[in-house]
Amino acid sequence: MALSVMLEQLVWPLAMVFAVLGGGVYLWAVLDGLAARSFGLPQAQSVWLTPLSRGTWLLIQQANSTEAPDLWAWRLAPALYLALAAVGLALVPWSQGWVATDLATSLVLWGSLEALATVVIFLQGWSANSHFALVGAYRYVALGLSYILISMFVLIGVALPAESLALTRIVASQQDVWNLVRQPLGLPLFLMVGLALTFRGPFNLADPRDLAGGTSVEVSGPPRLVWELARSAMLVAFSGIAATVFLGGWLGPWLPGPLWVMLKMLAILALLAWLGRWFAVMTPSRCLSLMWLILLPLAFVDLVWAGVVALL
Amino acid sequence: MKTSIVVDVAFWLLAVFAVYTGWRVFRTDSMVRASFFLLLSFIAVGVIMLLLSAVYLGVAMFFMMGVEMMVMALFMVMFMMNPAGLNPMMMVHQHRLSIGAGVASFVMLAAMALLAEFPRHPLPNDVQPVAALGNELMGESMLIFESAAVVLLATMIGVVVLSSQRGRFGSAEQGSMPPGLEPGGDPAGMPDEDEQAGGHHHCH
Amino acid sequence: MAVGWLSRLAMRGPATVFPALGMHGEEALYRLAREPGITLVDTPRHATILLVAGGVPPHFHDSLRRVHDQLPAPFAALWYRSEPLLELQQPGSGKMDDLAALPDTIMDTCRRLMAGEQDTASRLLSDTPPHPWQGLGDDGHGGEGMMGGVPYGRPMAMPPTPDLRDGLALDILTFRLGPFFPLWPAGLEAEVTLQGDIVQQFSVLSAPYPRALPRVFLEAQKGPVAIAELERKRIRYHMRAFFHALRLAHLPDLARRALVLAEQCDSQPVEKLSKRFRAFERALARRGFFALYLPQGGTLDSEQSRTLKGFAARAAGVEDDVRQADEGYRRLGFSVLTQQAGDVPARWRQRLMEVEQSLGLIARAQQKGTVTAVTDVVELPHGAGSADGLLESLLPGLEWSEALATLASLDLAEVSPWPCP
Secondary structure (H helix, E strand, O other): OOOHHHHOOOOHHHHHHHHHHHHHHHHHHHHHHHHHHHOOOOOOOOOOOHHHHHHHHHHOOOOOOOOOOOHHHHHHHHHHHHHHHHHHHHHOOEEEOOOOOOOOOOOHHHHHHHHHHHHHHHHHOOOOOOOOHHHHHHHHHHHHHHHHHHHHHHHHHHHHHHOOOHHHHHHHHHOOOHHHHOOOHHHHHHHHHHHHHHOOOHHOOOOHHHHHHHHHHHOOHHHHHHHHHHHHHHHHHHHHHHHHHHOOOOOOOOOOOHHHHHHHHHHHHHHHHHHHHHOOOOOHHHHHHHHHHHHHHHHHHHHHHHHHHHHH | OOOHHHHHHHHHHHHHHHHHHHHHHHHHHHHHHHHHHHHHHHHHHHHHHHOOOOOHHHHHHHHHHHHHHHHHHHHHHHOOHHHOOOOOOOOOHHHHHHHHHHHHHHHHHHHHHHHHHOOOOOOOOOOOOHHHHHHHHHOOHHHHHHHHHHHHHHHHHHHHHHOOOOOOOEHHHHHHOOEEOOOOOEEOOOOOOOOOOOOOOOOO | HHHHHHHHHHHHOEEEEEEOOOOHHHHHHHHHHHHOEEEEEEHHHHOEEEEEEEEEHHHHHHHHHHHHHHHHOOOOOEEEEEOOOOOEEEEOOEEEEEOOOHHHHHHHHHHHHHHHOOOOOOOHHHOOOOOOOOOOOOOOOOOOOOOOOOOOOOOOOOOOOOOOOOOOOOOOOEEEOOOOOOOOOOOOOOEEEEEEEEEEEEEEEOOOOOEEOOHHHOOOOOOOEEEHHHHHHHHHHHHHHHHHEEEOOOHHHHHHHHHHHHHHOOOHHHHHHHHHHHHHHHHHHHOOOOHHHOOOOOOOHHHHHHHHHHHHHHHHHOOOOOOOHHHHHHHOOOOOOOOOOOOHHHHHHHHHHHHHHHHHHHHHHHHHHHHHOOOOOOOOOOOOOOOOHHHHHHHHOOOOHHHHHHHHOOOOOOOOOOOOO
16 A cells, blocks of 8 residues: 555656656757758758767767866766756646645745756856856856746746646646736746756857857766756756646646646747747847846736736 | 654754755855855755745745855855955954854854753644745735835845946946035045046055 | 667767867868768867867967867867877878868768777877966965965956956956967967956957968959959858858858858859848848847947958948959949948948849859959958957957957958968
8 A cells, every 4th residue: 555655656756757857858859950950950860869879979978177176066066957957847747646746835946946056057167167167157147147037927927826836736727728828928938038047049158159168168078968968957847847837737638637748848848949049149248138128027017917817 | 743764864864964064164165165065054954944844935945045155156256356266265264253153152052952942832734834924924014024125125226336337427436426515626525646646556 | 788889879970070270271160060970169178079170380289289188088180281290290190181081081080989999099298287286385275364375377366456347356367268269260369368258358469370362362463353253252251251150149050051152152153142142141130140149349440440451441431442443343333332330240241231242243244254454452352351459459348259259250360372272
């Protein structure tokens, strides 16, 4: 009896988290390859194989060192980022009763993961003891605060109609109409936060070309593999949260709930892959202006909108 | 509410971890490392709060301390003249005084823990911590919180305005000039500058 | 055999190449950038192959050794039209001169490294820190106050320091970049002082390598050449410049399109080129190259633009173009295009406008078979090339990404006396 309870409440949800994390990261890499091909970048081999060969290449490569790095922090930062992503994905409810971590405040825990990600990304850049990596880390910290603020306002907006900070309740509140429709500003804003959080596309200011790779400029071999895995895993976790709070999570006809969640996650990942390749990278000052002068006021509007709709 | 052995073990491990990382804050040689050791200590305490069913407070601890320690690390690096906090640096000073203060406060806290009478009211099962906190914030204490928030915001904006070189009325060298005692007169309270040198040899 | 299986998988991936450009090595870069099986990377830490393309002057050999030693094992160095370093001169050192065979050689070397058929290259320098420990006391705490000495060659910043923005002048980092930094002109070496993200000082230690131009520009100085031919090469030059900027702007597909357009310049009919070019121009605007990526700064003053000449001067309102004195060009209805702003976006717009103008000139010149009339001077695609002290005054105050975008918008290499190979 105890065993079956444990299986149902602990083992299966955790297995699900790790399976989705692994599969999601792989599918994200494939989607990114497909996006690259659709933009007219020819691929040398099948996009289904490229992530695997890239991964094994990094696996057999030497993990280099720099002059006097903070070795503990440097090696741990990618793993910690990956752990944050895994915790984030554990918050996603796959169906009514099937959640790895069902807290009354799971939305706030996601917010704190975003905050802790800032620390981890800073550590990755700082501990290498290298100039470009450090500048990348500084940039992320300087901009990360604005990402977190926007994310927080948007998420408070979805908590309002549910009258709860628990993700399961937020999904249940979308039984009649998804938050995507009810709060049309929410998902576009949140998608930008997602790109910014994993520094991709126009918001890639932590690991950009002009810093020759930013926080990962000095990293090679397995640590680099873990770092890239973690960045993708964070995006997968993010897509899970976005699907849950805006696209009605497990809700949907015909198919079982978990499948719906995964399909919605895939749709969001595909959209992000395309968006990330469409736009040129921004200058940091322009990114800061965009965040504070346009997106943050829009997030306020979204919040007021959510409040008014909830009152009516 | 029954607590399992797992929770007990987790509590003790986290408590030891929190104390250990707290101790490392003072033994490490970099401000950045010190801040993040402190963060680790706080995170361990936050998890202990989760174990104690203070769900909101525990989670809030993560995000508040995450941002707070990040900002602290950055500001310490900026103000301490240590390039990027990468050069080694002693984390403690005024050794005797701090040892004394440490011992005194430890004795005081330990005495409180051992001697004080703590109330023993187990929480009723229907307590809703989030709702209770919301009522507290939005109920009778609202005025206090709101006014504190406005004061904090005004302080932050004021600090930024005061410390920014690019002020609203031009660069700070001109903007910070005090007005004259009579209209159009010399700035008040300014020391006499050397005529030729253009004020370049200040004392250090 | 788990290892064999893994390395077989790794062998199939793209070969990652760090290009260390010497003199006249750009052709290799442009060739490799169009190859799907090859990924060009910006840091030696991310590469398996170090490609030294073009001649490296002896005073940069030590820098080259340092770059060489930063590649993680397994790695190999290849030398395209370049003399291997003294200690690497032996048979089978990976020296080659054939551009067409270059991509295959690189991919093949990469495959053999993964399969273990070729040993990884050996390190050239001893692994000792460039800045030895110079802290005072046991753990660097022995100095005045709470700090001591110059632990890793990084002095503590001591105010008052010149301050460019926010009053926090303390976090200053100085480092040396180049001559193999792939995101700015090959051969440029500079000492950069960054304050956070802001360039505080920029001093050029060595100017970019002289740039080889197509033969036709040199021939035009000796006798009449076909204007269509000249203008085709001018378009190719500008499209290649777009490649660098678009890579920096994280638009790799557009960067590739620019390169493909550049390669088609010689052979394709002009109508087809114009169509492709207009599509490219629209894509630039739609994808945010101007609105998101290009900074507003990097403005040249009138004196700077007059010394720089070329498109950079015309983007700043200086009506300076040798072509307007040329009878051949005048018969084709050539007029000088100028803009007023003189900043980074203006320079790229100027290039776009001039490419479009060149396309029109080609169309008309082809019909009439017009040749140049003025032969003692020729309007080079990039103007005069160098200007002393330009970067030192232009870059400070810009953020790092803006500084790199500004550098990419200027062509600061002098003209090499030899034509492109």
